[in-house]
Amino acid sequence: MTFRDKVLRFFYGRYGNDQLNNAILALYVLLTIINIIKPSYTVTILTGVLLVTFFVRMLSRNIYRRQAENAKFMKIWAPAKNWLILTRDRIRDRKTHVYRKCPQCKSTLRLPRKPGVHQVACPKCRTKFGVRIK
Ligand SMILES: [Zn+2]
Structure with missing residues (x-):
């Protein structure tokens, strides 16, 4: 062996x-x-x-x-x-993106940092909600 x-x-x-x-x-x-x-x-x-x-x-x-x-x-x-x-x-990503939670499914969304109020559709559950970015 x-x-x-x-x-x-x-x-x-x-x-x-x-x-x-x-x-x-x-x-x-x-x-x-x-x-x-x-x-x-x-x-x-x-x-x-x-x-x-x-x-x-x-x-x-x-x-x-x-x-x-x-x-x-x-x-x-x-x-x-x-x-x-x-x-x-x-x-x-703090300078280019913001992170928000979906109010429906609680998943975290990465959004481009564009100041203003936006309508966002969650890619996971398709829920639409408003997001305010400074
Ligand atoms: Zn969702």
Whole structure:
């Protein structure tokens, strides 16, 4: 048996990586950098726990449980990520566009920044409403 076969056999049936593990690793790297700048005993223990959790999850054979954990994480992370992206875009486009919520479906509309009162049709639900832009 070659080394490659041994490695493949070891990883066969194991969970591997997912979004939660990526987040754990990102948090580990962030805390490690903080710990280098301002060393702390608590942060050192926390980074150790994070690293062990990362490898335990990656090498786990209990795939259903790991998927359930990742699904729980994604329920929190997906809306948070969308909010972060929208906030970044709002800051980036602040001089050329305004963002307004549709009164019907609550989706966010990106409108060109033209001063005055405008009639807007929501592209999602087709509701027409007035928008005042300064
Ligand atoms: Zn709408």
